Amino acid sequence: MSQVIQSTKEDHLIAWLAALAITIHIAESAFPSPLPGVKPGLANVVTLVTLLLMGWRAAIWVSLLRVLVGSLIIGTFLTPTFFLSFAGASSSLLALGITVGFSTKIPAFAVGPLGYSIIAAMAHMLGQFYAAYWLFIPHTALFQLLPLLMTAALIFGIVSGLIASRVTKQLMDSPALKPLFQQGTTAAMASELKEKTL
Amino acid sequence: MINRLSERYLGEKLFTGDLVILLAALIVLVMLYLQYWHSNANGEQVVVMVSGKFWSNLDLYEDQVIEIPGKLGISIVSISNGKIRFRSSPCSTKQCIHQGWLHQGGEFAACLPNEVSVQIVGPDPRFDSINF
Numbered sequence: 001m002s003q004v005i006q007s008t009k010e011d012h013l014i015a016w017l018a019a020l021a022i023t024i025h026i027a028e029s030a031f032p033s034p035l036p037g038v039k040p041g042l043a044n045v046v047t048l049v050t051l052l053l054m055g056w057r058a059a060i061w062v063s064l065l066r067v068l069v070g071s072l073i074i075g076t077f078l079t080p081t082f083f084l085s086f087a088g089a090s091s092s093l094l095a096l097g098i099t100v101g102f103s104t105k106i107p108a109f110a111v112g113p114l115g116y117s118i119i120a121a122m123a124h125m126l127g128q129f130y131a132a133y134w135l136f137i138p139h140t141a142l143f144q145l146l147p148l149l150m151t152a153a154l155i156f157g158i159v160s161g162l163i164a165s166r167v168t169k170q171l172m173d174s175p176a177l178k179p180l181f182q183q184g185t186t187a188a189m190a191s192e193l194k195e196k197t198l
Numbered sequence: 199m200i201n202r203l204s205e206r207y208l209g210e211k212l213f214t215g216d217l218v219i220l221l222a223a224l225i226v227l228v229m230l231y232l233q234y235w236h237s238n239a240n241g242e243q244v245v246v247m248v249s250g251k252f253w254s255n256l257d258l259y260e261d262q263v264i265e266i267p268g269k270l271g272i273s274i275v276s277i278s279n280g281k282i283r284f285r286s287s288p289c290s291t292k293q294c295i296h297q298g299w300l301h302q303g304g305e306f307a308a309c310l311p312n313e314v315s316v317q318i319v320g321p322d323p324r325f326d327s328i329n330f
Contacts, residue, residue: 103215111215118219122226147230154223 014050014058018065021046025070035145037084037128038152041121041160043070044092048117048164053171056097063089080136084128091127092120113168114161121157125149242319244282246275249313258282258301258318268312275316287312 025043033039043066051059067089071077076085099119103111111119129149133142244256248268256264261278263285271288281301284294287309294309300318308315 099219109215109218110213111219112213115213115216115219118216118223122223143234147227147234150227150230154227157223 010054010058013054014061014065017046017050017058018062018069021062021066022069022073025066026073029070029074035148035152037125037132037149038156040156041124042163044117044120044124045160045164045167047092048113048120048160049168049171051096051100051116052113052164052168056093056100059096060093063093083135084131087131088124088128092124095119095123113165114158117161117164118154118157121153121160122150125153244277245317245319247315247317256282266314268309268314270312273309273312273314282316282318283307284309284316287314 021043024046028039028042031039047059047063047066050062064086067082067085068077071079071082071085076082096116096119099111099116102109129142129146242258244258246253246256246264246266248266253266254264256262256275256277258277258280263274263276266273266275268288273287273294274285275282276285281299283299284297284307287294289309289311291311294307294312294314297307300307300316302318306315306317
């Protein structure tokens with residue numbers, strides 16, 4: 001007796017978003033970076049949009065799928081790069097989860113795309129740095145790099161945040177996609193973004 | 199329900215939480231720079247070695263000019279403001295002079311042809327060891 005797994009619309013959406021993130025990730029890997037470990041991280045825009053529109057769990061799926069499949073395609077699976085990337089993504093997701101908790105519990109300090117992006121970027125860099133420190137270069141001189149790395153993380157985090165903010169707004173505005181996002185949106189965020197058009 | 203603090207030029211909304219996070223991030227950044235870039239491990243004494251043997255201990259807090267006799271001739275080091283440098287040396291490449299001022303614990307300069315070296319001993323050396 002065979003059973004067919006029914007995939008839901010949410011599954012399709014997550015797969016689609018993950019594919020988008022993977023594509024951006026691979027395209028970005030072609031660009032050289034000024035400092036090792038410093039990347040614009042544009043694929044994180046997709047993670048943020050997923051977080052804002054579908055919630056934290058969906059964002060976890062998209063982010064981890066991106067790290068896994070991206071590394072498989074580029075060819076860095078199970079290399080040090082992969083572990084650093086995974087550590088960064090995990091820290092980022094954890095920090096985002098905590099921030100979502102704060103944002104919903106304390107409405108007065110609600111967080112928008114920019115805030116989430118900054119948290120995600122800096123947590124990502126911090127997680128990646130400590131993974132590098134514990135696993136590969138346990139030398140205190142490495143900490144000389146930390147201020148520089150975190151500065152870059154903040155700057156790129158702000159850039160990603162602005163992009164994510166714009167993308168989310170346009171997605172919520174578009175009539176074709178509105179019904180798709182009706183279930184499973186982070187409700188407060190969704191309603192506030194919709195208000196903008198009035 | 200959510201405070202609108204400003205309308206960004208791109209048309210996005212800035213939430214209160216965003217500003218809090220941005221402020222916190224800037225504070226963290228400043229603290230990181232202070233912690234890891236502003237080292238206060240200044241040295242107090244300099245050990246001068248000639249031909250691999252101890253020659254003298256100099257006090258970094260006492261401005262002075264010392265002539266050190268080495269294999270090729272006399273290297274002159276000068277100490278001022280808690281810093282030390284090679285001022286002149288009989289070597290051909292003058293690498294020792296190009297090292298400039300040393301002031302942190304563990305810092306090291308040497309005139310290899312003349313077999314003269316100075317190393318700062320301090321409370322918290324920046325490097326455990328240097329290999330050539």
